Amino acid sequence: MKSIFLLLLTLTAAHARVVEYDLHISERNWAPPGHRETRAITVNGGIPGPTIRFHVGDTARIRVHNELKNEDTSIHWHGLILPNPQDGVPGVTTPSIRPGTTLTYEFPIKHAGTYWYHSHTTLQEQMGVYGSIVIEPQGGEPVKADRDHVVVLSDWTHERADEVMRTLASGRDWYSFKKGSMQSLTGAAKAGALKEFFEREKSRMPAMDISDVAYDAFLANGRESIDLPGKPGETLRLRFINAAAATYFYLQSATGPLKIVAADGPAVEPIRVKRLLTGMAETYDVLVTVPPSGKWEIRATSQDGSGHSSVWIGEGEEHPAADIPKPDNYRMDHHLMAAMDEMDMKPMSEAEALDHEPERPLSPYARLRALHSTELPAKLPRRTLKMRATGDMERYVWSFNGKTFAEDGIIPIKRGEVLRLELINDTMMHHPLHLHGHFFRVLMGQGKYSPLKHTIDLPPMASRTVEFEASESGDWLFHCHLLYHMHAGMTRIFSYQDPKWQPPGKLKPGTNIVCNDICCLPGNPEAKTGTVDPRQLGHVPHGGGHDHDPLYYYLDGSVQSHLSDGRLTLRNSHNDFYADWFIGYGDDDNEYEVDVAWSRYFNPNFSSVLGWRFTDKEDEENRAFAGVNYRLPYLINSFAQLDSEGDVRLGLGKSIQVTDGLSIFTEIQYDTGSEWEWSAGADWLLNKQFSLTTEYHSDHGFGGGIRFRF
Template identity: 25%
Template sequence: MSTGSLIVVDLLVAVLAAAGWLGAGAAAAAGRRPVALGVGALALLATLARGVTTVALAHAGWWFAEEKILIAAPLAVVALAVVAVRPGPVALLFAGYCQTAALLVTVLHGYPASTGVGLLAVAGVAAATAVTWRFLGPRPHRRVSRATLAVAVAALVGGTGLAVSPGAPASHHHSFAAEPALGAPTKRFTLTAAMTTVRVDEREVKAWGFNGQVPGPQITATVGDILEVTLRNRDIKKGVTLHWHGYDVPNSQDGVPDVTQAAVLPGQEFVYKFRADQAGTYWYHTHSVSDLGVRMGLYGALVVHPAPITGVDVTLPVHTLSGHPLPAATTETVAAGSPVRLRLINTDNTTHRYALAGTAFGVAAIDGSDLRGPTPLQGTAVLIPAGGRYDLTFTAPATPVGLQVDGRAVWSTGEVSAATAGWPALDPLTYGAPAPPPWSHYDRDFTLVLDRGLDLHGLLPRYAHTVDGAAYPDIPTEIVHLGDTVKFTIVNRSMVVHPWHLHGHRVLVLSRNGKAATGSPLWLDSFDVRPGDVWEVTFKADNPGVWVNHCHNLAHADAGMMLHLMYA
């Protein structure tokens, strides 16, 4: 069973245990002793089962079991002891309160376990037990114990104080650097962001676009070009920027509002300038109110060729605009024997499944980095995470070839009939020819534990996507020095996928779930951390500045799953 499945099973048995003890207590209070015994037995089994799942999760990693061992387990032991010594309605309900408190700790707080959260759990159990004793305790001793009330109040005050105390604030970089001195540009582009209407599936759809279109104009360059891109904002009230996704531009050109520049407001403009020295498939998008802006259409492709194009070169940025999938299906005539490169870009918040039918193909590059020794594939799908890119290459056969995305035809050379839903998905960690890692020691080692929890540090509580128990802007900044080799361990305790994206750097995958990468060196800037996954990646700190490190399901980033990496 995978760790992700264990997380789900653990939550289910925790719910059963809490409901079982509460149900047994209610039945006992109603005088239905046989029902209470039966339901109590099921609750006992569920409690013991949670002990088993806790041990299994601890075996997968301390991150998955910490609060269960430090808070839930002691509460369960006390509950079982009370039920064994003084069985009755109050004891059974007390056990239910303990299990409920433990469940809420996992659901509302998660990792890491803290003294404040433990005290709040104790306060809740004590207060609920005191009220229960007042109504169900043996006569004439139903007066609420002052000691119990004192414990509840003290735990509540202490726990609340610790839980809402400010965390370590993120370091913000408001001193924006000047653009690099590169000389005269060889290619100039102007992108004007504005509200517009585009035609999709024979319907008019309201959108935000660059130059009145969705996606925006493709920016194409050849290695050595100096690009100058002028961004103008006509009427996007929330402001816009340009982030060059996956492209390691200087920090001043990264396009993150309040970190590397101010947002470009209506009537304003900003000029980006950088050298095209990194061949591959990339894309650009607004990073101002990024979830809404990208969903509304403020994105486009960036392609840098190592040399003049030969053969057929097709760029396909996949997007969902107001429920309508883009691009529309196209058919292109390609002469047999022609070399073809399909540049696949996932601009959505979730993973897409791509299947190329009618020919063998190779995965030449992922996230702009060429793979070493790609081998031919056929009858195999590729899963591209949010923000990710795959380049598929093949020699056009005389018969039709077709690309499907999630079962929908997107591009073809003719009519193709193929059932691709059952095709296995490629594991990029095992594909291609391996090579020795460029380094084997790490100057900095960070662990990011991804979860969901209640964030109490703002004016109003919110249920946030968290990193190490905190939400932006209260996640501590990661500090590195120029030249450091850095290792990240990224752990997903939650039940949703988090496509991880570090700005300004590509990371080399070391392992996933304890299994070392065995294929071509895999340099990524976007990768799916699925429920229960533990990824180990590394990179060289060679691009100074303040960089955003976040989930590229942009709704998750907006809900707190974002932090900064800063060069000292």
Template identity: 25%
Template sequence: MTLRLPPRRVLIALLATIVVLTPIVFFWVRSLVPNDLSPMAMGYADYGGGPESEHLHHGEDVSELTGPPSQKPDVAVELVARKERFDIPGRGPMDGFTLNHTSPGPRIVAQQGDLIQVTLHNDNVADGVTLHWHGVDVPNAEDGVAGVTQDAIKPGQSFVYRFLAKDAGTYWYHSHQVSHEQVQKGLYGVLIVQPRPDDVIAVVHTYDKVRTVNGEYGERRVAAPGPTARVRLINTDNGPMAAWVDGASYKVVAIDGTDVNAPTEVSGKKVLVTAGGRIDLEVPTSKPVRIGLGGGPTTLVIGAGDAPTGTEPRDEVDLLSYGSPQAIGFDPAKATRVFRYDIGRRIGFFDGKPGLRWWTINGHQYPDVPMFVVSEGDIVRMTIKNTSGQVHPMHLHGHHLVVLSRNGVKATGSPWWTDSLNVEDKETYEVAFVADNPGIWMDHCHNLPHAAQGLVTHLMYTGVTTKFHLGGGTDNQPE
């Protein structure tokens, strides 16, 4: 016997279903990221209290903001990106991506002031590739961000990057197309400007849960270059890495490519290298020393013979008070633009996918996030606050920031210039910089899966536009 609901009860049930489903459908539709999206049409303009401009969407295209177009390069490099199987010494073969058949790719070395020219060829990387010069304040057209400063380089295509090595320091390069996959699987390399005879490079990268140093697994050893070594630590992973020295004291002599003023000796402490960040250490090497790299079996030993083996120190070097004060060249109290960058999470949808905790910026989800608008010459202050429950390594392209305070405590040491800032949960940083590099610049979390999930926005200069789009026929996917 079949029971049938009275028509009135059926109607009430249908109405109740509609009431429940309507807001869900609304938020699902609203979460969809357009398939063909211009950065110029993203989100909403945040002028930071400065003048609103009629020229936000009119002016010079980013493709015109190039390095020297005709000067003969001092350093010329040809790189070929491939998807292929390669070997990790100490561990074995893996499937991933290479540059000139190696991962990490060839080390690029230049003198300060050199014109660097890198020609990138894509052999067979189906999604396309680019190269971003992490920490190098290049002209905007050379920044290597698919959908913002160029189109992804498809198989069989090439692209030429040209920029001056203005600032000495430790940098790295990596793909900025589907970067949460391509970087992790091998498309990265080291860039050093103004190398020193005592350099020791330690680029740390994790391939499918295998942590390596300079592409090799386990204890790795290098010869002592002299009585001291400048150890250039580069963290290419998605999370922070603790580093320390067993067998000697050390000094922190540079952060993200900028020298520390009057560094002092450190003993029994670790230093935090944030994701994407670089820390240079000065280490005495008259006896063998071991560089701890986040724990685990992969370490770097400098010198011949047995090196001490220790454990990760509990105490950490506080970069807010390390070193001695020095003039920074501008007055943050005279800021012409003041922004906030509040990182949170909320339940809902992202690009049609349901989730318990999606990232937000100032309460908004990508792509409806604030676009921070500046004009050339502005002094900019920004407060970065994290209440999301996870740590975020925040990376602004094209600029270096100086840290003014953390959790209300003012900086008292050497000016802490950074391009990759580790912001822990419940931390608040105040930073400042001068808007001196026109363009459209990504400002995102360098835990690359977080960026792929929408923790990304842009710093946009008035009078600069872009013709490039995310998605669409070019299928640009910068994260």
């Protein structure tokens, strides 16, 4: 019997249909209709790239042609189970595609569903390198529809993607200002949230936002609004793919609840939801029925409420979808309420679930059920890894367990074990976490019918638990699919080790080991359940560019009628190399002071500094100095320095955002050499680069001018 089965498999493989595509990646100026064109990278001349279609049992043969002049590129086949060398992550699984060359991917199509492809090189995904994949099951879809449409959701910015990353790493509030989510004193007063405003500042937390970037457009199939064909009474299957770089979307239909029939590819027991939150890299197949008359909107609204794209079905009078309430950024509890409700959720009927659905729901994982058992064999050994999502919004450093990929990037695993990941979010942002080359079970009370996914939303201050069988080989990326979080360090590699390698402790079938450190590497004092002999640590992969920690430059300063001050900085995740200047002029009181220094960043509240001061101030001379910077409650910045001449300098500073555009500031310092000095002023934000500023300085009087930021 076994030999007959093997023969059938061989014959099937020999007669598998080979489906071929050519994808041409090239640079051109592009924009969605109604927007000014900017540099983009397209697939076959468009954004998104073409939909590529297969049937289960096919062999995919895809030639990717890099027609860029000076850039490597790549394509990752998101959500597909395929041989490791075909996964498309440069330097980890697959070579980069050099300019002017072609790489042919070839792999078997093993499972059905809605998936997508995108570049895993630098920030090319934001620039347009993405497209959709549809795989039909043998025998057709379990839930039938009259028509089938793919809807690729994305976000679009006129800025260069690397400039977006640099802006985020600067800690500036420009994107909050641009999209109208800046927190201010008057805004808190209007929202009746002054108490929450000052409590946040007292706890030393910066202003909160739920989305990083201010986008110029949100797109469905490359446009802000599209029309899909469908006759009255027909059922449409809409394959939604969130291909955005940094945007969660709420989906809502004017026709009524959406019927979910598949999530991340695999079919699920159909459920209905009023609103569906979809994270970056997730896919959902939903069914809607075209009403007898009229034109009806299915709207994809950005989670921060800054915009939407529209999908229209039917013809006639327009029926728009309802607006989704915008988030309340002044009250953090507003963001946590849905997570708390979810934890308290009890089994409900579909009608009860619809009736109790919040206005801004979380993802519907607790209601998703697989069509068949997804239980993993009980005989397999099990290991639990705790992974905490950590980050620092001000410097834009994102990590797992407090370490970026550059600091601690490898999680060694062994084929044949079951890995249970306890995912805990210590930040106030959502994180869509994606595992390459595997499906994991989402454990939220469905038992053996736990749904299979490859991407899961981890809400703020909440937790999720997933598990998967280590059934592959090689190195597989696990990362936040918010593109800029991934590049800022929220990435790991699950690295299959030599068969002789053993995880911490002795793994016997059915046993469970909890590893407090995600990597369980030798020498880690937190690996309390066992240690690893360094000789057992086999293959350790290269980071493939995900382990970089780039330097960014920033210039912030002012030119005023009575003084000029500012800072030129080179920054990476933990270091600032900077030059400060202060030049006072006018009358007979001219003076300057320039600090050239290195600051080491430890956490949002503490950093050290070491440098050299050049000055012509009275009673002072050039000298070395060292000190610390510490953030006090109410976001008051303080510093203490000791210089090589034995003088001590102490200082305090505070700024307050009064309105969206107006901020006020004050600084005071005491130096045992030059004694007291203080200033106070105001800035009025004009655009990303410039502000109007006015300032009174204790030594140089009152003046005003321009403040600049580059």
